Amino acid sequence: MSNPSVFSAESYFATQPPPPTLQTDVIGVRTFISKQAEQGRKVVLVTSGGTTVPLELNVVRFLDNFSAGTRGATSAEYFLKAGYAVIFMHRQFSLQPFSRHYSHSTNPFLDFLEIDSTSSRNATSEINVTPSKRPDLLQVLTAYKAVHAEGTLHTLTFVTVNDYLWLLRAVSQEMSILRRNAMYYLAAAVSDFFLPRQKMSEHKIQSGKGSLHIEMDQVPKVLKPMVAEWTREGYIVSFKLETDLSLLIPKARQALQRYGHQVVIGNDLHHRKHRVVLVYPSSLSPTSISSPASTPCFNHVPLSNLPDGTGSVEIDGILADTSAGQYTESWIEIDPSLAASGTKEIEEDIISELLRRHQSWVAAAPSAQ
Numbered sequence: 001m002s003n004p005s006v007f008s009a010e011s012y013f014a015t016q017p018p019p020p021t022l023q024t025d026v027i028g029v030r031t032f033i034s035k036q037a038e039q040g041r042k043v044v045l046v047t048s049g050g051t052t053v054p055l056e057l058n059v060v061r062f063l064d065n066f067s068a069g070t071r072g073a074t075s076a077e078y079f080l081k082a083g084y085a086v087i088f089m090h091r092q093f094s095l096q097p098f099s100r101h102y103s104h105s106t107n108p109f110l111d112f113l114e115i116d117s118t119s120s121r122n123a124t125s126e127i128n129v130t131p132s133k134r135p136d137l138l139q140v141l142t143a144y145k146a147v148h149a150e151g152t153l154h155t156l157t158f159v160t161v162n163d164y165l166w167l168l169r170a171v172s173q174e175m176s177i178l179r180r181n182a183m184y185y186l187a188a189a190v191s192d193f194f195l196p197r198q199k200m201s202e203h204k205i206q207s208g209k210g211s212l213h214i215e216m217d218q219v220p221k222v223l224k225p226m227v228a229e230w231t232r233e234g235y236i237v238s239f240k241l242e243t244d245l246s247l248l249i250p251k252a253r254q255a256l257q258r259y260g261h262q263v264v265i266g267n268d269l270h271h272r273k274h275r276v277v278l279v280y281p282s283s284l285s286p287t288s289i290s291s292p293a294s295t296p297c298f299n300h301v302p303l304s305n306l307p308d309g310t311g312s313v314e315i316d317g318i319l320a321d322t323s324a325g326q327y328t329e330s331w332i333e334i335d336p337s338l339a340a341s342g343t344k345e346i347e348e349d350i351i352s353e354l355l356r357r358h359q360s361w362v363a364a365a366p367s368a369q
């Protein structure tokens with residue numbers, strides 16, 4: 001490595017150790033994929049939740065990336081509903097499909113249960129579900145049981161950014177045999193900086209010596225090798241999170257230009273639950289595939305007060321060609337009050353749109369497929 005603070009993906013994997021469970025995880029994924037391939041299902045990898053960056057080898061302190069895992073867990077449910085098999089790779093203890101409806105912080109499960117007083121004379125009391133909660137619970141439970149019976153959900157966990165990168169590479173490589181029938185939906189919030197193992201303190205960093213100075217290295221942008229080496233013609237969807245709305249479209253276009261994948265979904269922190277933008281190369285417009293009548297409606301909103309990101313913009317010191325024409329944007333927006341009340345989830349419309357695009361991608365495969 002000429003410059004130790006800039007890791008290529010190759011030098012990263014050559015110097016940072018794999019998580020101890022990697023081999024076992026890979027065997028599980030391989031078995032799952034071959035079963036789904038036999039049954040002719042498309043498979044989507046959903047990454048979800050934030051990665052941590054430990055500061056010590058015996059870790060007491062770490063930096064974390066913001067993400068509850070809502071986007072990933074919710075999206076996974078809609079993919080399953082659409083008949084996809086899902087590899088759900090998520091941050092340990094972040095939200096998961098189905099159980100997310102009963103998160104301990106927003107909807108504690110114990111509040112749904114009642115002790116049946118009529119049975120209290122027996123040695124064992126009965127437990128009932130509060131009648132008003134039954135319809136929703138029954139719906140979630142039915143879907144959950146069906147998915148388990150069909151074996152279409154495979155779950156993997158990560159904690160650190162190192163776990164995430166090793167797993168992402170291994171799972172992508174395993175999925176590459178599916179070629180265009182594979183989709184990669186990268187909703188995890190991945191750390192941009194990390195502390196290489198070689199620079200970590202073994203024990204808890206001691207206080208009492210004034211302020212703490214830590215120099216972190218940049219995490220390699222793994223989307224590049226993912227597109228070029230790890231996957232073969234898979235349909236790759238990355239996310240771009242910004243807090244400055246004016247950067248959203250230019251940065252999404254820049255990512256497409258740099259990595260050459262299929263879609264970037266831009267979301268801004270405060271409106272992410274009711275508004276996102278899909279940015280894609282104009283050449284991948286799925287105009288040839290018509291939307292089925294039952295497809296939930298998604299709105300291509302002509303938001304006149306939003307930036308269109310047209311022109312050249314300097315980002316991270318690099319002049320990005322963000323010329324309109326080369327890329328197209330589709331805004332998806334739902335009523336904020338419906339999103340806030342949980343009556344409508346924007347992921348339903350995101351997934352519906354991606355299914356159409358993935359279908360179009362599969363149909364456009366060279367005949368050699």
Ligand code: PMT
Nearest residue numbers: 067068069070071186187189190220221222223238239241
């Ligand atoms: O879980 P929620 O609370 O619902 O929040 C969802 C979300 C806001 C976290 C999600 O919608 C989202 O935007 N996720 C991506 C956030 C992010 O990490 O953005 P980024 O700009 O750092 O990364 C952009 C893309 O590059 C990502 O798809 C990532 O997979 C990829 N990446 C990131 C780091 C890295 N070293 N290599 C990468 O390839």
